[in-house]
Amino acid sequence: MSARRRLAPRVKTRPCAVPSLGSLLATVRTHHPDSDLSLLEQAHDEAALWHAGQTRRNGDPFLTHCVAVAAIVADLGMPPAVVCAALLHDIEDTSCPPGRVAERFGQETADLISTVRTTRLNEIPPSALNLGNARPRPLQPTREEAVLAIRLADRLHNMRTITFVAPARQHRVARETLELAAPLAEAAGLDEVGRELHDISSAVLRPTVSAWAVTPRLLTVLTLLLPAPQRARWQEEWHAELATLPTRRARTRFTARILLSTPRLTLTLRHPIRQERW
């Protein structure tokens, strides 16, 4: 039960877990009605070809990630070329020969994909970008903006499916998201993306109250028995120990034992200089 965590409130743009190519094309069409979408179909087939057989940690075919990222990018109003790069953003991890993407989708797309792969989140200057609603549509983003959009979409989809990742890694990714990705999204005017990144990461770093409510509260109450100046220290120490215990059962046991030993600790702390006998 403890592993099941309530994630961020769902945002209206994610009614179904895995967007299809059809809904992706429809989204692009609403933002760019006159554009040629055959490129996107090709990119989808290309991604399907090279990611065939790969699965994500939740067991879904890897292609779902490509489409989901592309759908988020399309939702931001990005033009088809950028959505195309989003579909292919992980293709360099596959056995796809280098140069093939440039050949089929143009050098610009290939360059964009490699820039997305090589750019680190902390290297993107936040102030230069503005992708918010104030920007006139249809959107013609700069290279930096396109890179940022794909990186953020990638991170957002990874965060949405982070439950399937090992806990230590979850923490690391969530922390980085909270410190780098979410502020970057907000600075670029992508409030909704920023908020969702923020909410999911916070939920990962601070597990829900429900699974944790009883034991920490009891621990806090127990510290009231201790001499006032020492309460904060023991409370913090016990809570830190509690936080590292993996199961609810272990936490309950820990708390029960603290409960049993608190009177003794209180005595010890209240009579500091009494010479004890042997």
Next chain:
Amino acid sequence: MGSPRMTLQTQLVLRALLEDPAKQRYGLELCELAGLPSGTIYPILARLEQVGWVDSTWEDPAVHKEAGRPRRRFYQITKDGAEGARDALARVYRARKQPLPGWVARPVSDGGAS
């Protein structure tokens, strides 16, 4: 400051701390090392800290932030503590070698004294 009462649990905690005197350990780690249930150990550590045998510090922020968990309290045996503890443990050991009161049946020890 005197020395703590050498109960069996205190001895176990001291042994755990003396295993690697230079190492800082947190409460649950010591519980495991000493083979004691959590809870028992905190009053003992508090007492040892009072008599100056043990020092405790908060974990370095860089480490626990990296690991993504709240900061731990670390305990380490002091120089005085290491000396005192070795001494006290030796004394307990010697005391145990001495014969128990006559009304306790006791097997003859291999030391030979009867």
